[in-house]
Amino acid sequence: MVKTILRRLLQMIPVLFVVVTLTFILTRMIPGNPATAVLGPQATTEDIAKMEEKMGLNKSKIEQYGMYWNDILHGDFGTSYAYGTPVLDLLGQRIPNTLVLSLTSLVLALLIGIPIGVYSAVHQNTAFDYIFMFLALLGISVPIFWFALMMVLVFAVNLGWFPAMGIGDWSNGFWGYVQYMVLPVICLTLHPMATFARISRSSTLETINTDYIKAMRSKGLSEPKLLWKHAFKNALPPIITVVGMQLAYCVTGAMLTETIFSWPGMGMLIVKAVTNRDYSLIQGTVVIVALVFIVVNLLVDLAYMLVNPKVSYEGGGKN
Amino acid sequence: MSEEILKVENLKTYFFTASGVAKAVDGVSYTLKKGEILGIVGESGSGKSVSASSVIRLLPKTGRVVDGTILFEGKDMRKISDKELRKIRGSDISVIFQDPMTSLDPVFKVGSQMVELIRTHNKVSKEEARKIAVENLALVGIPDPERRMNAYPHELSGGMCQRVMIAMAISCHPKFMIADEPTTALDVTVQAQVLGLLKELQEKTDTAIMLITHNLGIVWKMCDTVMVMYAGKTVEFADMKELYKNPLHPYTWGLLDSIPKLSDTEKAELKAIPGTPPDLRLTGKCCNFYNRCPYATDICREQVPELVEVAPGHKVACHHQNGVETLVRGKEAASDE
Numbered sequence: 287m288v289k290t291i292l293r294r295l296l297q298m299i300p301v302l303f304v305v306v307t308l309t310f311i312l313t314r315m316i317p318g319n320p321a322t323a324v325l326g327p328q329a330t331t332e333d334i335a336k337m338e339e340k341m342g343l344n345k346s347k348i349e350q351y352g353m354y355w356n357d358i359l360h361g362d363f364g365t366s367y368a369y370g371t372p373v374l375d376l377l378g379q380r381i382p383n384t385l386v387l388s389l390t391s392l393v394l395a396l397l398i399g400i401p402i403g404v405y406s407a408v409h410q411n412t413a414f415d416y417i418f419m420f421l422a423l424l425g426i427s428v429p430i431f432w433f434a435l436m437m438v439l440v441f442a443v444n445l446g447w448f449p450a451m452g453i454g455d456w457s458n459g460f461w462g463y464v465q466y467m468v469l470p471v472i473c474l475t476l477h478p479m480a481t482f483a484r485i486s487r488s489s490t491l492e493t494i495n496t497d498y499i500k501a502m503r504s505k506g507l508s509e510p511k512l513l514w515k516h517a518f519k520n521a522l523p524p525i526i527t528v529v530g531m532q533l534a535y536c537v538t539g540a541m542l543t544e545t546i547f548s549w550p551g552m553g554m555l556i557v558k559a560v561t562n563r564d565y566s567l568i569q570g571t572v573v574i575v576a577l578v579f580i581v582v583n584l585l586v587d588l589a590y591m592l593v594n595p596k597v598s599y600e601g602g603g604k605n
Numbered sequence: 606m607s608e609e610i611l612k613v614e615n616l617k618t619y620f621f622t623a624s625g626v627a628k629a630v631d632g633v634s635y636t637l638k639k640g641e642i643l644g645i646v647g648e649s650g651s652g653k654s655v656s657a658s659s660v661i662r663l664l665p666k667t668g669r670v671v672d673g674t675i676l677f678e679g680k681d682m683r684k685i686s687d688k689e690l691r692k693i694r695g696s697d698i699s700v701i702f703q704d705p706m707t708s709l710d711p712v713f714k715v716g717s718q719m720v721e722l723i724r725t726h727n728k729v730s731k732e733e734a735r736k737i738a739v740e741n742l743a744l745v746g747i748p749d750p751e752r753r754m755n756a757y758p759h760e761l762s763g764g765m766c767q768r769v770m771i772a773m774a775i776s777c778h779p780k781f782m783i784a785d786e787p788t789t790a791l792d793v794t795v796q797a798q799v800l801g802l803l804k805e806l807q808e809k810t811d812t813a814i815m816l817i818t819h820n821l822g823i824v825w826k827m828c829d830t831v832m833v834m835y836a837g838k839t840v841e842f843a844d845m846k847e848l849y850k851n852p853l854h855p856y857t858w859g860l861l862d863s864i865p866k867l868s869d870t871e872k873a874e875l876k877a878i879p880g881t882p883p884d885l886r887l888t889g890k891c892c893n894f895y896n897r898c899p900y901a902t903d904i905c906r907e908q909v910p911e912l913v914e915v916a917p918g919h920k921v922a923c924h925h926q927n928g929v930e931t932l933v934r935g936k937e938a939a940s941d942e
Contacts, residue, residue: 500663504663505699506722506726519712539746596759
């Protein structure tokens, strides 16, 4: 297990190298000049040239690439042109906002989606199964931007129950903060919840009809124990896969949802960084996000090992 | 030897499917005494497994016992509550399944599955349950049982897994065991070992066993009484020795003929019963075996034969072997067509 973790951590190095290089190349390929984007349309050619020098854009691409690596290795992801703050500070402010939203949604999606899926599997072909699997299909298919706008229209504009946009403040009490979360959380929960429900249903269906469940039933084990201890543990691997993917998306934030609700998180930050041609910020966020994906993948693989004794990454069985 | 453990009378288990009702078990009766081994023989789909599953209500969702009584130690298994049933399952009645490799939960260690079972039925601590489990593993001949407790099922061979299944089956001292083709998935050499083990344990503990098999060779080795099933019905029921010496039903003859013999010459063909078993949705109007039976006559096509006792303890369901008429084995009916 420790050997696996160490080996996987070493494997991260080439992946990160490729990520850094690719983002560097891709950001340089975005049309438009960052200096103009910062200074605005009224800037003179002189101002732009000065700005370019300040940003290091007048140097050759190879030099810029070298400087970039030098900075990263010193733990410096550069300073955002648009915000004038170091990229890491900016990420430090935004990531917590995103995590509040995305982790809440993920937990809700797990707590609601998985029991619905498992219950549907046990009660296959009943009204409950049909209704909830139809809803899950809807949940997967509905475009999030449309759903978010409808939520705003109904619950914020027409009914006025929740604010339409922005982030709350804890100084206004619990509800003062949470009321701003309700609509974005609902939007962010919908899709993973539906995915979890469907995958848990199909995965559980496969395991509740196996020989070993029948054999254990013949030994007098109770149905809840059969279902939640034995069938569910065997059904876990596919569920872990999709949960892992959703967990990784938690950090990138939902670009659409955060933008629609003006939630100052990572999603909104990335969208703005791209429109501003904020090279350092784009590069910084992409590297961080890549890092998160790699770590989550590692966690998922380790979870497989815990759940399924047949899984081993050491090569060969562990007899 | 006279204490009755299980009494099944006129058991009818039907499967209700979209395309019709399949009469998987259609009026089967038998009794099992303490320490007795009853062999149920028949080909695939003859209702052997279903009749056993009916006893402990382990039928698939589409199957239902529609008629008959099942008395286990006087308790009506069709009427007891789920809770009572769970208490009986695994302790008083235990089952050994056909494929040991898929009958153990792959993600739990063998030991923890045994401990779980023991603690489901006995109020003992984890340590005590572990001790019992190790003892049972040793009893079924697993070398180094302490270490095997920490093995996952995929780390054991098929024969080893079946030994574990047997160890689990005996761990709560069952009065009655259902062995559903316990050796079908195993190597021939291992088969003999597992059967020997079952017989040995059975003699030690005086457990009644229902042994389901399609192999008459196993029956001769293991059983006291034999029931031959065909298409959901009992066609012959007798003492093992009686059946061996004096088989009466043409289907039993067919089964016996299909066993290859050492005396067969190299070129001798394997004898098979021609044709296929009938569609279980359409049975019940004639002798189910008539279209494959070389001795069949018109009456076989028109009437269902009754199971009649032709000698003490020997019952046959055949129009031509009912004690009034008799057939000569190998001498086929003069074809009237």
